[in-house]
Amino acid sequence: MEQAKKTTPQAQRREREREYRYRTILSAAETLFAAKGFRKTSVEEIADQSEVSVGTVYFYFKDKEELLIHLFDESLYQLRSILGKEFERADSPVKGMEKAGHAFFDEFCTHYSKKALILFRESPGHGKRMEARRKNMSELISKDLSQAIDRLRKDAGCKFRSKNSSSIYAMCILGVYEKVAYHFLTEPDDPDRAKEIALDAVDFIIGGIKDITGPAA
């Protein structure tokens, strides 16, 4: 019965509106969090920007932190899509790592700068849930990267210090990504220099990887 109602035209419209509102609020929050940071953005501002009332924000999202978490997850998903795509396309793991690096700077940080800011600028010091999410994101990306590194290692036939090594290297790579991305997003360098930075940073990462996996033999 309940489900039947859902296919009613009115219900459909409602559903659409619901979805629309949800997206609008999220989008407003994204813009504001990216621009001013989570703490300096008030729920009222988000409501104003999305042209709904404060109460409506709370109807769609449990609390302010939930907004951040959603955005964080979305951003993470976007990032992983971009990186994953590059790895898949590439002929070799090394090539994949390189392509992914460039995609990170040229695509993610450029076309999804708000997402990048939320991912890399929103610091610790929020609630527990967010803290957990943060850790989760590191782990997920680390896992992606360490799988790639493992493939690399196997290809090279080398041996790591321990079974954790690849995840540690992944952490290192993530560190480079974060730091350089933060610089990218924070200081408005001219495009040429930005390109240079991206190239050098990827070089650094690939260098680190190659050396380790490398001519160990």
Added chain:
Amino acid sequence: MEQAKKTTPQAQRREREREYRYRTILSAAETLFAAKGFRKTSVEEIADQSEVSVGTVYFYFKDKEELLIHLFDESLYQLRSILGKEFERADSPVKGMEKAGHAFFDEFCTHYSKKALILFRESPGHGKRMEARRKNMSELISKDLSQAIDRLRKDAGCKFRSKNSSSIYAMCILGVYEKVAYHFLTEPDDPDRAKEIALDAVDFIIGGIKDITGPAA
């Protein structure tokens, strides 16, 4: 005559007590900022912890941010001392980079963990003064590192993509430091694993550097 008065025993004791209070407050703030973060620590808590009144905190420090800035500067100084010492001691730039890396994890993150937390966990989004300090710290450490990298490059006789490259590599290294340090300080790994992480991270950095600076082959 006037100056003679300043060396009066009473005056000396006063000066000592003044110094002591100052240190006590700073230390309480350090502990609390490291544990809960700047924003979640109230001035009242700092006062309680240092067993003085709120007013006294404000007698010694202009405002809450000033406390953070002092601690930040102190931490930065400590870190640079530790790293600098290692670079000086080392026989070669590469060795220096390696030693410095290990000192960072084994000495700074271990024995000065509160300072490390303040340096690497306190996020952006504070006042303007703090924001400036933050940028300053990145620049200072970057400069230290890029000088070392430049020496390395000269030894290896290689050429970088551009004159900025060394500072970009420095940024990358700092990124690795920060990320791994954050992991260190946040997740209480067992000491063995910690050791392993440090070793691998330094390997990664050295690898990145060596590859870039040298067609070592």
Added chain:
Amino acid sequence: MEQAKKTTPQAQRREREREYRYRTILSAAETLFAAKGFRKTSVEEIADQSEVSVGTVYFYFKDKEELLIHLFDESLYQLRSILGKEFERADSPVKGMEKAGHAFFDEFCTHYSKKALILFRESPGHGKRMEARRKNMSELISKDLSQAIDRLRKDAGCKFRSKNSSSIYAMCILGVYEKVAYHFLTEPDDPDRAKEIALDAVDFIIGGIKDITGPAA
């Protein structure tokens, strides 16, 4: 359609309640400012007196000073209405001045004593906004009075020392008003004496004016 919604009974009631709260807070502030002065009245007291929370006060008024400014403006409006009415009614400018003087003491200082206190007792030394308001009030009333004086002068066909004279005389009259009003409001004289004071003060003003505008005799 949208506008129709605004006339909904519920919306009307809300609007009424909103207005009511607003007036209640303003009225509480008026009473307290008149009784204890702006500085010695805390926002919490205003909230208590109006039976709302502190937050609600800030919902309706940007800050404490805004309350004072609103009250000040209201008081000024009330005063000018009373004086203006008398000037209009009167047969001659002199009569107008006289009537206005009596209305000031008998009506404004008596029935709007809180407003009078806010107008004449709240000292300088507040924020910039208030300071500007204060000056504005002096200028407005001065202008009203000096226009009346100018008409008087024209009737008498006399010449003043300079084109500023009438505004200076206006300032003098305002000075008398303020001083005597302050006395009125501060010392609880018996009504007979109050009447006497008002009569004498108006005599003084009229005397000053008449002498200046004309050896009419």
Added chain:
Amino acid sequence: MEQAKKTTPQAQRREREREYRYRTILSAAETLFAAKGFRKTSVEEIADQSEVSVGTVYFYFKDKEELLIHLFDESLYQLRSILGKEFERADSPVKGMEKAGHAFFDEFCTHYSKKALILFRESPGHGKRMEARRKNMSELISKDLSQAIDRLRKDAGCKFRSKNSSSIYAMCILGVYEKVAYHFLTEPDDPDRAKEIALDAVDFIIGGIKDITGPAA
């Protein structure tokens, strides 16, 4: 014994120093109160300005309000001296009133502007003691003026509405003084205009008086 000690050279020097400190503090307070107002001046500022410690200020003066009271009394004394001198010198009561008026603007407001500011700008809303002092000052000057007015009246042989009338007129005159003085001290008019204002204001006062005491016959 005690008294004998007082004539000791050392005791004399101490007494001198004591007196000097006292004056220095009072003078610093005068400058600051005149410049920033009582409330916006902190005891620490007064101490700094007079080059003593906060404790010393409290040794010489019971509390901050006492400083204001002393200054207020001093200012009042100065003002009465100036006005009194003019009344005595003058040939007739009317002349005296006129001279006193000019002396008020040209001498008191000009050469003792800090005192004038303290007398006329420091508003109500301070402690009870100060409130009392304020009233006292009004009464004293009123008495001075009403005595002069009474003499005037006798000369003219006219009759007032009541025995209080002269004191009411005095209040009016004081009101004019205060208002115009405040304008003088607050708005930096050019000297010519200042002169004009003073002349007109005195005219107004004399006019008010003359009319009342005047052609009653």
Added chain:
DNA sequence: TATGAATGAGAGTTCATTCAT
């Protein structure tokens, strides 16, 4: 006497969250 560090009550303001309508 003189010092100045210490106090701590109190002020204004913010804002995430709730809930009656």
Added chain:
DNA sequence: CATGAATGAACTCTCATTCAT
């Protein structure tokens, strides 16, 4: 569902006054 007024705890900062030395 949407609204937005209401809440009130929490926070930073000020400053007159005290008192051990």
